[in-house]
Amino acid sequence: MKSLILVIFLFLAKSVIADDSACLKCHLAHGDQSSETTQHIDTSLINMSVHKKLYCIDCHDIDPAEQHAFRTDVDCGSCHEEVLNIYKESIHGVALANGIKESPGCTDCHGGHNIISHFNPESKVYSTNVPKTCSECHTSERVVGKFGLKADRIATFKESFHGIGNELGEASVANCASCHGVHNIFPQSNPKSLIHNDNIEATCGACHVDLPPDFAHGTIHTSASEETSGGKFFVRKFYYFFISIIIIGFILYRILEYKRRVKRVE
Ligand code: HEC
Ligand code: HEC
Ligand code: HEC
Ligand code: HEC
Ligand code: HEC
Ligand code: HEC
Ligand code: HEC
Known part of the structure; x- marks a missing residue:
């Protein structure tokens, strides 16, 4: 019974003070009490979040009637x-x-x-x-x-x-x-x-x-660029070597082929 009364009391208390508008009149950019020094929040972020049903004071233990310049831990x-x-x-x-x-x-x-x-x-x-x-x-x-x-x-x-x-x-x-x-x-x-x-x-x-x-x-x-990685390192080394040989061979082939063609035209 006691806890039921407590729950009803908390519910009533919450519906009286837990109105975000008390906070938003300062913390919205166009709130009627906002000033240049107030940090303005984007309520659309909260409204799109998993916490859209929460009130500001569920997370911020702040009494809007009191000065509260400092960040409170949530x-x-x-x-x-x-x-x-x-x-x-x-x-x-x-x-x-x-x-x-x-x-x-x-x-x-x-x-x-x-x-x-x-x-x-x-x-x-x-x-x-x-x-x-x-x-x-x-x-x-x-x-x-x-x-x-x-x-x-x-x-x-x-x-x-x-x-x-x-x-x-x-x-x-x-x-x-x-x-x-x-x-x-x-x-x-x-x-x-x-x-x-x-x-x-x-x-x-x-x-x-x-x-x-x-x-x-x-x-x-493991990183393939470190010797301690064992196999991975050596496979990469071999791969670099192999690819280089292929590229050099290819360039050599094109040069020789070109020379031959020039010769044929002469
Ligand atoms: C009378 C205007 C006013 C009201 C009402 C008000 N605030 Fe503030 N709030 C301020 C000012 C001014 C600051 C200090 C400047 C700032 O935003 O850093 C501040 C700071 C804060 C901060 C800390 C910002 C930071 O720098 O980390 C939080 C969080 C906050 N308010 C939340 C709330 C919540 C939640 C409510 C409603 C319960 C509320 N405020 C009601 C004016 C107000
Ligand atoms: C190091 C990063 C990290 C920190 C710190 C962290 N979380 Fe998480 N949290 C995650 C990740 C990653 C997931 C997604 C888990 C998944 O995919 O299963 C997650 C999931 C969640 C979930 C949803 C899934 C669940 O387990 O219920 C909740 C709620 C949650 N975190 C709350 C918190 C709270 C509260 C704290 C602080 C006490 C916190 N987290 C700290 C990384 C973090
Ligand atoms: C789910 C919990 C939660 C709710 C609900 C919530 N806040 Fe916050 N708020 C936070 C956290 C956490 C931070 C700090 C953000 C950070 O450190 O990145 C914060 C930061 C702030 C700041 C500092 C400026 C900023 O954007 O970092 C203000 C002002 C603020 N909140 C006001 C409000 C007001 C007004 C409401 C209600 C409309 C509200 N908050 C609802 C968790 C919440
Ligand atoms: C007043 C209670 C309350 C507070 C304080 C609160 N949350 Fe939540 N949070 C909830 C509820 C309720 C849900 C589930 C929403 C749903 O399922 O739709 C939720 C959902 C979440 C989820 C999503 C879980 C998922 O499935 O991915 C994360 C993450 C999370 N909260 C993290 C936080 C973090 C971080 C903070 C502190 C900044 C915080 N919550 C503060 C009540 C709270
Ligand atoms: C905000 C910074 C931050 C983020 C984000 C973060 N960490 Fe860390 N992490 C740390 C710090 C700092 C330590 C060292 C703490 C200590 O030594 O006491 C640490 C330690 C660790 C360690 C133990 C390291 C060791 O050598 O014993 C692991 C594992 C780790 N973090 C994994 C993760 C993973 C996975 C994520 C993402 C889900 C993550 N951390 C996100 C800062 C962060
Ligand atoms: C497939 C599993 C796996 C994934 C994915 C993974 N780790 Fe690890 N992590 C390990 C294992 C196993 C170790 C132990 C050392 C090792 O095997 O290299 C480790 C070691 C670490 C350590 C040193 C912690 C210690 O206790 O010595 C940190 C920090 C770490 N990982 C962070 C991360 C981060 C950050 C990511 C994501 C970018 C990540 N790990 C992804 C398995 C994983
Ligand atoms: C969250 C799930 C998940 C975890 C945990 C995980 N893996 Fe995997 N791993 C995968 C998936 C998915 C693939 C891709 C499989 C595919 O495409 O066939 C994969 C691929 C791999 C591969 C290459 C492909 C193969 O099947 O041979 C290796 C090796 C591997 N994982 C090792 C590990 C090791 C070791 C751990 C633990 C330290 C680990 N994984 C943990 C999901 C996971």
């Missing part, structure tokens, strides 16, 4: 608790909690007012857009250098079979998150990591059935 976890609990344990979540600002929070990967379903090809986290979203940090010198991360992850992915498929818009091939996890990303040495030695077969096996033994255990991020 607590996405108040509604997405399950995701938050997984994320909190991940390398990104732990790093952010430890004050590492370069580590992604929810909005770095998802956006703010413009969040759309991850099944929508326009989404920052749609399968074929994931590599770009991760690369905002994992190719950035500012982040890679500072944390001693490997800088070649995106380049090597793009060279791979999956990377080429991804670039061609193939949503079924593996993207970064298919192998590393989404909200549960850990370093390979952590037993919870999807690429940990004990888990990698299951990770690849999610898409590749009847794997031959050791299929999953090779290195993934």
